[in-house]
Amino acid sequence: MQFSSSLLENAVNEFAKLPGIGKKTALRLVLHLLKQDTKEVGHFSEVIAKMRSEIKFCHRCFNVADGDICSICSNSMRKQEMICVVETIRDVIAIESTQQYNGTYHVLGGVISPLDGIGPDQLNIGSLINRIEKEKTEELIFALNPNIQGDTTIYYIQKKLPSKSVRITTIARGIAFGGELEYADEMTLGRSLQNRLPVESYVSKR
Amino acid sequence: MQFSSSLLENAVNEFAKLPGIGKKTALRLVLHLLKQDTKEVGHFSEVIAKMRSEIKFCHRCFNVADGDICSICSNSMRKQEMICVVETIRDVIAIESTQQYNGTYHVLGGVISPLDGIGPDQLNIGSLINRIEKEKTEELIFALNPNIQGDTTIYYIQKKLPSKSVRITTIARGIAFGGELEYADEMTLGRSLQNRLPVESYVSKR
Numbered sequence: 500m501q502f503s504s505s506l507l508e509n510a511v512n513e514f515a516k517l518p519g520i521g522k523k524t525a526l527r528l529v530l531h532l533l534k535q536d537t538k539e540v541g542h543f544s545e546v547i548a549k550m551r552s553e554i555k556f557c558h559r560c561f562n563v564a565d566g567d568i569c570s571i572c573s574n575s576m577r578k579q580e581m582i583c584v585v586e587t588i589r590d591v592i593a594i595e596s597t598q599q600y601n602g603t604y605h606v607l608g609g610v611i612s613p614l615d616g617i618g619p620d621q622l623n624i625g626s627l628i629n630r631i632e633k634e635k636t637e638e639l640i641f642a643l644n645p646n647i648q649g650d651t652t653i654y655y656i657q658k659k660l661p662s663k664s665v666r667i668t669t670i671a672r673g674i675a676f677g678g679e680l681e682y683a684d685e686m687t688l689g690r691s692l693q694n695r696l697p698v699e700s701y702v703s704k705r
Numbered sequence: 706m707q708f709s710s711s712l713l714e715n716a717v718n719e720f721a722k723l724p725g726i727g728k729k730t731a732l733r734l735v736l737h738l739l740k741q742d743t744k745e746v747g748h749f750s751e752v753i754a755k756m757r758s759e760i761k762f763c764h765r766c767f768n769v770a771d772g773d774i775c776s777i778c779s780n781s782m783r784k785q786e787m788i789c790v791v792e793t794i795r796d797v798i799a800i801e802s803t804q805q806y807n808g809t810y811h812v813l814g815g816v817i818s819p820l821d822g823i824g825p826d827q828l829n830i831g832s833l834i835n836r837i838e839k840e841k842t843e844e845l846i847f848a849l850n851p852n853i854q855g856d857t858t859i860y861y862i863q864k865k866l867p868s869k870s871v872r873i874t875t876i877a878r879g880i881a882f883g884g885e886l887e888y889a890d891e892m893t894l895g896r897s898l899q900n901r902l903p904v905e906s907y908v909s910k911r
Contacts, residue, residue, distance in 0.1 A: 501801035503776045504769040510756035513749045517734050528723050530795060532757055533769070540757035543719045544750035550716035551738055551746035563710040563739070570709045589736060595707035 500526070507533075559630065561606040561623045562591050571595075571603055578602040580637040584627065584656070586610055586649075590642060602640070605630065610648040611655055619655060632661045641669040706732070713739075765836065767812040767829050768797050777801075777809055784808045786843040790833065790862070792816055792855075796848060808846070811836065816854040817861055825861060838867045847875040 500522055502508035507529060514525035532540050556562070557569035560582075564570070571577060571591075581602025585591055591604050607622045619625075631639070639660075643649035657667060673691035674683050683691075706728055708714040713735060720731035738746050762768070763775035766788075770776070777783060777797075787808025791797055797810050813828045825831075837845070845866075849855035863873060879897035880889050889897075 500798055501804075502769075502798060503763075503801070504760060504771050506756045506760045506771055507769050509752050513752045516749075518737050519730070519733070524725070526795065526798065527725070529753075529756065530793075531724050532753065533760065535757070537758050541754050543722075544754035546715050546719045547735075547738065547753075548747050548750035550712045550735065551741070552743050554710060554712045554739065557709075563708075563713050565710050565712055587736075589732065592706055592708060592732065595709070598707075 560604045561608065561626070562604055563588050576601075580635055581640065582627070582630070582636055582638070583640045583642050585642050586644065594642060602638070607643075607652070610643060610652040612648045612651075622652075624652075624656060624659070627656065628659050628661065631663065631665060636663075636665050638666040638668065641667070643669075645672055766810045767814065767832070768810055769794055782807075786841055787846065788833070788836070788842055788844070789846045789848050791848050792850065800848060808844070813849075813858070816849060816858040818854045818857075828858075830858075830862060830865070833862065834865050834867065837869065837871060842869070842871050844872040844874065847873070849875075851878050 500511070502511070510529045510532075511522065511525045514520055514528050515522050517525075520528070532543070553565075555564050555566060557564040557572055558567050559572045560569060562569045562571060572579075578601055582605050583594065583600060583602055584605050584607060585594070586607055586609060588606060591606060594600050594604075605623065605627050607624065607627070609617050609622055611617060611619055611622065630636070641649075641653045641656075643652060653669065660667075671694065672687060673694065674680060674687065680688065706717070708717070716735045716738075717728065717731045720726055720734050721728050723731075726734070738749070759771075761770050761772060763770040763778055764773050765778045766775060768775045768777060778785075784807055788811050789800065789806060789808055790811050790813060791800070792813055792815055794812060797812060800806050800810075811829065811833045813830065813833070815823055815828055817823060817825055817828065836842070847855075847859045847862075849858055859875065866873075877900065878893060879900065880886060880893065886894065
């Protein structure tokens with residue numbers, strides 16, 4: 500692509516560094532910003548820079564936070580005895596959006612994956628064990644993606660847990676709402692048969 | 706979407722204002738930036754703000770420029786007697802990328818479209834007429850999109866041109882490379898038959 504302005508070119512190149520944004524999309528975004536008010540674009544760039552420089556990670560659960568402790572951990576209305584273990588911040592946002600969970604989180608930062616060179620030491624597993632040792636944790640809910648890495652991570656953490664009476668669960672695997680039985684893979688369908696629910700509880704939960 | 710950090714939320718909202726970027730994509734982009742170095746993100750935001758505040762529009766052709774005159778207008782190697790009339794800056798970039806044109810441009814900023822409330826006064830048409838009156842223009846090439854608005858604009862400008870011997874052309878309409886005859890619309894196919902080329906010139910141009 501040929502630009503007649505280096506300012507434009509630099510801006511397009513910066514946008515094109517973002518994931519899933521090619522040169523053409525970057526140009527579209529930059530030309531859109533060019534049509535906006537200088538103040539507005541200044542605000543845009545300020546908010547982005549501020550986000551990166553001022554955002555913190557919660558000392559307790561490693562979720563993003565404006566201060567040392569995130570708004571979920573500091574919320575006394577939430578069940579601090581429940582910990583939902585997730586891979587990433589994105590999973591926290593996804594679960595929060597369901598409005599079905601009222602406990603706390605623990606963001607691992609990934610899952611154990613020897614092929615990608617990610618071992619337990621690169622993840623927030625030690626802090627999770629510490630947390631369960633110190634706090635009055637009643638339930639640990641694993642909400643990891645259903646694959647071998649996720650299962651390995653669950654198995655590893657379970658082995659490391661202190662000998663305390665903590666209820667350990669994982670989110671249900673099964674056929675998704677709107678999903679069709681005939682297109683479900685054998686593993687999902689098999690497990691959803693094994694873990695079948697009594698109809699009364701299903702209807703009332705719905 | 707529920708966020709545990711207002712810094713994150715603000716950044717996502719800013720990205721979601723861009724065209725074609727929804728909340729989920731915005732979150733993906735922001736989380737990507739969150740993984741980058743603070744310096745790099747600072748650079749990103751600086752380049753964007755600088756682009757908007759410092760970019761100028763060429764006084765002669767209304768293309769984007771770093772100074773008063775764009776790099777195309779100030780390039781003495783280019784044929785200053787040729788003016789290619791385009792709708793937007795994006796069209797300049799598209800034509801420059803072909804590396805087949807060595808003249809100058811004139812960016813109209815749109816086309817005449819009474820339905821959208823765009824008349825000749827909202828476009829850079831007056832300055833084009835002035836330019837042709839003052840400069841030694843030899844050829845005016847219209848590279849507007851092939852639709853009624855584009856044709857109206859060509860017709861309007863043609864009527865306003867000073868009585869000078871300027872060659873007026875438009876880019877060729879026809880079947881695109883890789884296009885299939887049977888899927889071409891009647892208008893395109895009809896015109897491409899009317900404006901058929903001698904095979905020798907076609908082969909040599911290719």
